[in-house]
Amino acid sequence: MLDTVTDLKSLLNDPSLLETRAYIGGQWVEGDNGTYDVTNPARGDVIAQVADLSRAQVAGAIAQAEAAQKEWASWTGKERAAVLRKWFNLMMENQNDLGIILTAEMGKPLAEAVGEVAYGASFIEFFAEEAKRIYGETIPGHQRDKRITVIKQPIGVAASITPWNFPNAMITRKAGPALAAGCAFVARPAAETPLSAIVLGVLADRAGIPAGVLNIVTSSRASEIGKEFCENDAVRKLTFTGSTEVGRILLRQAADSVMKCSMELGGNAPFIVFDDADLDAAVEGAIMCKFRNNGQTCVCANRIYVQSGVYDEFAAKLKARVETMSVGDGLADGTIFGPLINGEAVEKVQEHIADAKAKGGNVILGGASSDLGGTFFQPTIVTGATKDMLVSVDETFGPFAPLFKFEDEDEVIAMANDTIFGLASYFYAKDLSRVYKVAEALEYGIVGVNTGIISTEVAPFGGVKQSGLGREGSHHGIEDYLEMKYICMSV
Ligand SMILES: O=CCCCC(=O)O
Numbered sequence: 001m002l003d004t005v006t007d008l009k010s011l012l013n014d015p016s017l018l019e020t021r022a023y024i025g026g027q028w029v030e031g032d033n034g035t036y037d038v039t040n041p042a043r044g045d046v047i048a049q050v051a052d053l054s055r056a057q058v059a060g061a062i063a064q065a066e067a068a069q070k071e072w073a074s075w076t077g078k079e080r081a082a083v084l085r086k087w088f089n090l091m092m093e094n095q096n097d098l099g100i101i102l103t104a105e106m107g108k109p110l111a112e113a114v115g116e117v118a119y120g121a122s123f124i125e126f127f128a129e130e131a132k133r134i135y136g137e138t139i140p141g142h143q144r145d146k147r148i149t150v151i152k153q154p155i156g157v158a159a160s161i162t163p164w165n166f167p168n169a170m171i172t173r174k175a176g177p178a179l180a181a182g183c184a185f186v187a188r189p190a191a192e193t194p195l196s197a198i199v200l201g202v203l204a205d206r207a208g209i210p211a212g213v214l215n216i217v218t219s220s221r222a223s224e225i226g227k228e229f230c231e232n233d234a235v236r237k238l239t240f241t242g243s244t245e246v247g248r249i250l251l252r253q254a255a256d257s258v259m260k261c262s263m264e265l266g267g268n269a270p271f272i273v274f275d276d277a278d279l280d281a282a283v284e285g286a287i288m289c290k291f292r293n294n295g296q297t298c299v300c301a302n303r304i305y306v307q308s309g310v311y312d313e314f315a316a317k318l319k320a321r322v323e324t325m326s327v328g329d330g331l332a333d334g335t336i337f338g339p340l341i342n343g344e345a346v347e348k349v350q351e352h353i354a355d356a357k358a359k360g361g362n363v364i365l366g367g368a369s370s371d372l373g374g375t376f377f378q379p380t381i382v383t384g385a386t387k388d389m390l391v392s393v394d395e396t397f398g399p400f401a402p403l404f405k406f407e408d409e410d411e412v413i414a415m416a417n418d419t420i421f422g423l424a425s426y427f428y429a430k431d432l433s434r435v436y437k438v439a440e441a442l443e444y445g446i447v448g449v450n451t452g453i454i455s456t457e458v459a460p461f462g463g464v465k466q467s468g469l470g471r472e473g474s475h476h477g478i479e480d481y482l483e484m485k486y487i488c489m490s491v
Pocket of ligand 1 (some may be wrong): 165166169296297298299455461
């Protein structure tokens with residue numbers, strides 16, 4: 001049982017990793033607004049009380065970042081790479097402790113949490129390497145006496161707002177390229193999961209990242225902090241992962257200062273199973289894709305389309321596999337499905353299931369809260385899903401798998417693209433020309449073909465349509481933190 005912060009400390013190999021103060025300008029800082037409670041979603045127990053910063057303190061953090069940025073940018077790429085590499089090493093050396101902290105505040109099973117820490121650290125490793133490869137360009141002059149050079153420079157101070165579902169990796173995917181580029185960074189983690197962010201500050205400090213280059217600002221007041229980030233002229237880049245609704249608000253707020261924005265927003269991922277697919281592989285892919293993090297991931301399948309010839313078999317196989325998977329505390333052995341983050345998340349899953357049932361859906365597995373109570377929910381599969389159901393337009397963000405039936409390729413492509421979102425999509429098929437045609441026709445930033453897992457630091461992650469702006473990860477990911485400068489010289 002994790003009743004208090006002392007209990008959580010006792011689970012850690014290095015209890016000093018559990019810090020509850022904010023990290024600003026290399027100092028550990030108490031909140032002007034006191035503290036707020038961080039709870040364990042499995043039981044609702046308070047596990048820590050974290051610094052609740054005021055807007056003025058966040059402005060102070062931005063000032064510290066601004067003061068530190070120029071010196072940091074003057075370091076060579078190789079020098080920046082060396083400390084980023086140390087930061088990566090420290091994350092991996094403390095991977096299990098970081099995983100325990102993450103599970104305690106977010107709820108996902110420990111194996112997934114430890115996996116997320118490795119995934120998060122991979123962005124620091126990758127961008128440490130990229131720090132040495134920020135190349136410019138020479139362009140043939142437009143007149144005989146002209147020489148044109150393009151250099152790339154850090155954009156300045158970058159600020160991030162990140163969600164609770166990936167409390168580690170969503171920060172590192174932004175901080176890695178920002179710091180590698182020579183930007184200073186101010187991170188505001190989700191109020192639900194500040195401890196995983198703060199521990200990144202602890203390790204950054206140990207790695208020798210200079211004071212002010214990385215700042216972690218914790219606060220229970222999301223909208224105030226969002227406003228400060230958008231309205232403070234020293235912030236030149238805002239990077240956000242979260243809902244499309246909040247992304248729109250931030251974009252509006254950021255318009256006045258014309259800052260560069262990256263938005264990784266909501267999805268409504270289709271997962272398509274064609275009749276020539278390897279069905280067992282498709283079932284495994286659907287499980288990974290739909291139920292990763294208990295369905296609480298922006299790239300989780302939201303709508304599963306299965307061609308009529310294999311529909312019943314796929315449904316039976318999926319049910320048989322999912323019913324063997326257990327729901328439980330994230331720290332308990334064998335848990336596959338942890339708790340949902342909070343009561344609101346449970347209500348949304350319930351609403352989508354009730355709506356599906358009312359519109360003719362047939363619950364073949366689950367459908368209700370788990371006997372464990374709290375926010376534990378049974379993984380649920382519904383057959384007979386139709387496009388008038390809520391789930392076809394709205395991301396459930398929970399363990400609900402609706403199975404839609406389709407007849408042909410054109411029909412399913414039209415259904416899959418019939419959404420304002422365009423983040424991830426998936427399909428299983430063997431026919432090569434179908435594979436190419438469908439991959440090209442899906443209006444999404446990411447297409448998984450015969451795989452349910454597409455996330456990696458080496459590929460560009462991001463969406464089209466109202467799923468966002470910009471790409472994170474890969475060599476493209478650093479571009480969002482750089483400005484191009486064109487130098488025109490007359491010789
Ligand atoms: O909710 C979105 C988090 C993205 C997780 C990933 O990188 O796969």
